[in-house]
Amino acid sequence: MALKCGIVGLTNSGKTTLFNCMSNTRAESSTAAFSATRSNLGVVHVPDSRLYRLAELQPTKKIVHTTIEFVDIPGLAKGGGAGQGSRFLADVRNTDALLHVVRCFDDDALPHVEGSVDPVRDIETVNLELQVKDLESAGRKLEKVEKLVRIGDKEAGKAAGVLAVYREHLESFRPARTVPLDTGARLHAGDLFLLSDKPVIYICNVDEASAAVGNRYSRQVEKALEGEHAEVLTVAAAVEADIAELESEEDRKAFLQDMGLAEPGVNRIIRAAYRLLDLRTFFTVGPKEVRAWTIRAGMTAQQAAGVIHSDLERGFIRAEVIAYDDFVSLGSEAACRDKGKLSVEGRNYEVKDGDLLNIRFNV
Numbered sequence: 001m002a003l004k005c006g007i008v009g010l011t012n013s014g015k016t017t018l019f020n021c022m023s024n025t026r027a028e029s030s031t032a033a034f035s036a037t038r039s040n041l042g043v044v045h046v047p048d049s050r051l052y053r054l055a056e057l058q059p060t061k062k063i064v065h066t067t068i069e070f071v072d073i074p075g076l077a078k079g080g081g082a083g084q085g086s087r088f089l090a091d092v093r094n095t096d097a098l099l100h101v102v103r104c105f106d107d108d109a110l111p112h113v114e115g116s117v118d119p120v121r122d123i124e125t126v127n128l129e130l131q132v133k134d135l136e137s138a139g140r141k142l143e144k145v146e147k148l149v150r151i152g153d154k155e156a157g158k159a160a161g162v163l164a165v166y167r168e169h170l171e172s173f174r175p176a177r178t179v180p181l182d183t184g185a186r187l188h189a190g191d192l193f194l195l196s197d198k199p200v201i202y203i204c205n206v207d208e209a210s211a212a213v214g215n216r217y218s219r220q221v222e223k224a225l226e227g228e229h230a231e232v233l234t235v236a237a238a239v240e241a242d243i244a245e246l247e248s249e250e251d252r253k254a255f256l257q258d259m260g261l262a263e264p265g266v267n268r269i270i271r272a273a274y275r276l277l278d279l280r281t282f283f284t285v286g287p288k289e290v291r292a293w294t295i296r297a298g299m300t301a302q303q304a305a306g307v308i309h310s311d312l313e314r315g316f317i318r319a320e321v322i323a324y325d326d327f328v329s330l331g332s333e334a335a336c337r338d339k340g341k342l343s344v345e346g347r348n349y350e351v352k353d354g355d356l357l358n359i360r361f362n363v
Contacts, residue, residue, distance in 0.1 A: 011075030
């Protein structure tokens with residue numbers, strides 16, 4: 001399963017620049033709201049050093065990273081959610097999470113759409129646009145459900161009550177993710193894929209000098225979001241996009257070190273997304289390929305087999321499991337088997353992060 005993140009933010013916040021840091025697909029930035037005719041789509045490999053260590057122990061023809069897909073939505077502007085920009089928001093309906101890019105830098109050559117840099121105001125503007133769009137969606141469904149209520153549909157009555165709570169919550173300028181309803185009740189709005197219900201990571205896009213420690217703008221963001229328990233990351237997207245274009249890995253590392261960084265900001269963003277969505281990685285190892293796979297926490301061995309191929313899930317018999325640390329410590333599958341570190345698990349085994357799986361199946 002591939003993780004899919006939507007990148008949102010005001011025009012000139014640096015969304016497309018951040019996108020270019022991450023993806024091999026190069027996109028042109030714009031200084032005009034809604035000037036683009038479509039969203040930018042890109043796929044990036046998820047960095048995982050464990051793959052290379054596994055390949056050292058098990059010679060293989062290729063290494064296959066799991067991937068993450070990014071959707072760069074053309075920049076919003078105040079009032080855009082109900083106008084031209086609203087059609088772009090449909091592109092993030094099926095995303096797993098949102099990366100909300102916030103402008104935290106001054107640049108006279110790139111004027112702010114509101115005339116001044118104020119990241120807290122910008123966050124409120126974007127959140128309002130998402131909430132307005134969600135309010136439209138919830139309102140339309142509530143109208144349909146209320147028609148069913150009038151003809152005596154009891155299940156529709158429950159749905160109407162839930163949707164009314166959503167509508168009131170959104171009308172109070174609060175995101176859908178904080179609506180005071182349990183998981184069961186939320187299912188009545190599940191088919192709406194509400195934008196403000198998605199988990200979010202805030203990306204403070206700062207200048208090069210502030211890459212390592214942030215600046216007064218990023219600190220304003222951190223203070224404003226203290227009560228939300230939201231993850232806030234600081235990235236200097238413009239310079240990291242330039243670094244990403246360097247061909248030499250040594251040159252990229254040298255430039256990052258000069259900025260006081262141990263790794264690219266994209267690596268931190270991907271790890272944050274994994275934490276936010278509670279994801280896990282398991283591996284398959286063999287002479288043809290060493291490969292990483294992404295699953296959600298709590299998935300069973302049979303479900304994990306389905307991530308590889310539906311036939312493996314349908315014909316699942318058992319999974320042979322080795323923990324990553326045991327494989328690295330002992331050096332081979334045979335050694336793990338001899339030392340009792342290879343276990344045979346049934347369909348209900350909960351796969352752990354770093355597990356090496358060998359699926360036995362029969363179709």
